[in-house]
Every structure is written in C-alpha cells, then in structure tokens.
Amino acid sequence: MKALRLSRWAQPARLEQVPVPRPGPGQVLLRILAAGACHSDLHLMEWPEGQLPWTLPFTLGHENAGRVEEVGPGVEDVRAGDAVLVYGPWGCGRCRPCRLGRENYCERAGELVAAGGGLGRDGGLAEFMLVPSSRLLVPLGSLDPVPAAPLSDAALTPYHAIKPSLPALAPGSTAVVIGVGGLGQMAVQLLRALSPARVIAVDKDRGRLEAALGLGASAALASGSATADEIRAATSRLGAELVLDVVGSDDTLALGASVLRAEGRLALIGLAGGRLPFGFFGLPYGAQAATSYWGTIPELIELVALAHAGRIRLEVETFPLDRAAEAYERLRRGEIRGRAVVVPG
Numbered sequence: 001m002k003a004l005r006l007s008r009w010a011q012p013a014r015l016e017q018v019p020v021p022r023p024g025p026g027q028v029l030l031r032i033l034a035a036g037a038c039h040s041d042l043h044l045m046e047w048p049e050g051q052l053p054w055t056l057p058f059t060l061g062h063e064n065a066g067r068v069e070e071v072g073p074g075v076e077d078v079r080a081g082d083a084v085l086v087y088g089p090w091g092c093g094r095c096r097p098c099r100l101g102r103e104n105y106c107e108r109a110g111e112l113v114a115a116g117g118g119l120g121r122d123g124g125l126a127e128f129m130l131v132p133s134s135r136l137l138v139p140l141g142s143l144d145p146v147p148a149a150p151l152s153d154a155a156l157t158p159y160h161a162i163k164p165s166l167p168a169l170a171p172g173s174t175a176v177v178i179g180v181g182g183l184g185q186m187a188v189q190l191l192r193a194l195s196p197a198r199v200i201a202v203d204k205d206r207g208r209l210e211a212a213l214g215l216g217a218s219a220a221l222a223s224g225s226a227t228a229d230e231i232r233a234a235t236s237r238l239g240a241e242l243v244l245d246v247v248g249s250d251d252t253l254a255l256g257a258s259v260l261r262a263e264g265r266l267a268l269i270g271l272a273g274g275r276l277p278f279g280f281f282g283l284p285y286g287a288q289a290a291t292s293y294w295g296t297i298p299e300l301i302e303l304v305a306l307a308h309a310g311r312i313r314l315e316v317e318t319f320p321l322d323r324a325a326e327a328y329e330r331l332r333r334g335e336i337r338g339r340a341v342v343v344p345g
C-alpha cells in the first residue's frame with residue numbers, strides 16, 4: 001500500500017510503498033477513510049535529528065477516521081465494518097491517568113517508544129493503519145468520516161483546553177483565540193457552542209479572520225502592535241477570562257499574557273517554541289498559564305455527540321493520498337482555509 005512516510009529528520013515526508021500490516025492479538029486493522037493534516041506534522045518535518053526518542057521511518061497522520069477491516073485474536077468489542085475515530089495519544093493503557101481515559105497524560109509516557117500513530121508509530125496517511133488496542137477507538141456512528149476525522153485532534157485539543165475555563169465563561173465574559181487555522185476555527189465554534197462568552201479571534205491572515213467571523217467570532221483582529229489595546233478596549237479594559245494561544249511564539253504568548261484578566265487562564269496549545277517569563281507581576285493576580293496537550297477519550301466521545309447534534313463542523317479541503325505531500329506544502333504556505341483532510345479511497 002501507499003503511505004506518507006517520515007524517513008529522515010528535518011526532511012519532508014514522502015509517499016512510499018509499504019506492506020499492509022496484519023493485526024496481532026488485541027490489535028485492530030483499519031481501512032483509513034480520512035486523515036487530517038495537522039500543523040504539528042510540519043513541526044515534525046523540521047525537527048532536528050536526535051531530539052525525539054522515536055525511530056524512523058514511520059507513517060505520518062495522527063488525526064484519523066477509518067473502518068475496521070480486520071481484528072486480531074481476542075478483540076471482541078469492535079467488528080469488521082465498524083466506522084471509528086482513532087484516539088491519538090497512545091499511553092501505556094494501564095496507569096491511573098490512562099485508566100481514566102486521559103492517555104494524553106500517561107504517567108509512563110517517557111518509557112514509551114512513541115506518542116501515538118503518526119507520532120513515532122505508523123499513522124493514518126496510508127490505505128491501512130494498525131491500532132494497538134480497541135480501547136483507542138471511538139464509534140463514529142452515522143457521521144461523515146471526512147469532516148469528522150479532525151474531531152480527534154483539531155477539535156479535541158481546543159476542547160480539552162477550553163473545558164476547565166467553562167465556569168468562568170459566564171455571560172459578559174471574553175475568550176480570545178490567537179491563531180484561527182485548523183484548531184483555532186474549531187476553538188471558535190466550541191466556545192460558541194459551549195458558552196455565552198464573546199469570542200475574539202486573532203490571526204495574521206485575513207482569510208482566516210473572515211472564516212472566524214463566519215463561525216461566530218464577534219471580533220476578528222489582525223495581529224500587530226495594536227492588538228492588545230484593541231482587546232482591552234473590547235473588554236472594558238478588564239481583559240479576557242480565557243486566552244487560547246494556538247500559535248505559541250514569543251509574540252503571541254506576550255500578547256496573550258497582556259490581555260488576561262485577573263484570575264484568567266492562558267492555555268498554550270501552539271508549538272512554535274516561544275517562551276513567557278514567569279514572575280509575580282508578569283501576569284494579573286490569580287491568573288494561570290498552562291500548556292494543554294491533546295485531550296481525553298471521554299472528551300472525544302463528547303465531541304462526537306456534539307458533531308452528531310450538528311453544533312460543530314470544520315471546513316475541510318480534501319486531497320487524495322497521492323497528493324498528501326502537497327496538502328502539507330499548502331498548509332505550510334498558509335493556503336488551507338480550514339483543515340486539509342486526506343482521503344485515501
């Protein structure tokens with residue numbers, strides 16, 4: 001079968017021929033129906049050698065929907081033909097967080113050889129993908145797998161970052177989303193679906209800002225030297241209860257920290273590698289800044305319910321597997337409006 005493989009660090013991934021895997025005991029073989037292209041893969045293709053403990057080559061694609069093709073011995077809870085989403089962060093499956101469905105915070109992550117399919121092990125940018133356990137599959141039901149595949153990352157990651165702030169997102173509150181690409185556009189929709197907060201989108205790209213307005217943001221601001229003042233003006237100079245930094249550069253972190261309200265929360269999602277100095281007077285009193293990594297299995301189940309209810313929908317641009325490398329090139333150039341999704345069939 002064809003698969004988009006990362007074979008060398010700091011190099012683009014390439015389409016190669018690899019054998020179709022066979023499911024061993026407890027494993028599930030999926031025929032991939034849709035695989036989203038995440039900006040994290042672009043970071044991965046730029047990662048210098050020796051920094052990640054993963055062995056090359058492996059197939060990219062960590063945002064996957066598929067149909068069960070074959071199950072290995074001992075698998076009884078899914079059957080050939082079932083449509084499923086793949087929960088992406090694969091933990092040890094046995095520690096306390098894993099047992100709670102919080103495999104994104106697995107206590108033994110440091111001992112594992114990979115972070116998931118497409119992140120150290122073979123992922124879904126291929127015709128087939130092997131999933132190590134049925135515990136990592138969430139039923140898709142009647143959802144169209146193409147717009148649903150990004151639920152497993154583009155939606156799950158901001159959902160997990162938003163949820164702890166929901167009690168603070170009362171009427172009259174404000175949430176700021178910095179970077180309204182694949183994840184950020186989903187964040188805008190989730191905030192609108194889950195809270196009465198006013199949503200302010202920030203991006204450097206005009207088309208993304210228009211998309212955010214179309215998804216329910218009440219203001220869309222071009223990032224620049226005036227952005228912080230514009231946000232403060234829009235919040236009676238009080239600032240925002242929640243800032244999602246979906247870029248993560250020095251500049252966006254500084255912007256996020258500067259528009260936070262007392263007791264507000266800055267959730268860092270983007271992996272641009274920026275830093276924020278920490279000190280007593282660096283943030284408003286009682287404010288928090290935290291990284292937020294992916295999401296939990298229960299949260300993915302909740303998102304599937306939200307999608308079934310028609311409350312969230314990501315604009316997707318589809319690519320055949322033969323053009324997967326082009327999808328990433330277009331993502332790198334900022335030309336994908338919502339999410340690029342590869343459809344191998």
Ligand code: NAD
Nearest residue numbers: 039040179180181182183203204205223269270271293294
């Ligand atoms: P994307 O390319 O679809 O969107 C990024 C958006 O940020 C674009 O709209 C771009 O115009 C905007 N942007 C870039 N620099 C900006 C700046 N300085 N100011 C304002 N806007 C700016 O990317 P994506 O797939 O949505 O991923 C976003 C980030 O989230 C990436 O860094 C990715 O690696 C990271 N990510 C993190 C997690 C996690 O678990 N924490 C999960 C998935 C993705």
Ligand code: ZN
Nearest residue numbers: 038039040153
């Ligand atoms: Zn991702």
Ligand code: ZN
Nearest residue numbers: 092095098106
């Ligand atoms: Zn674990």
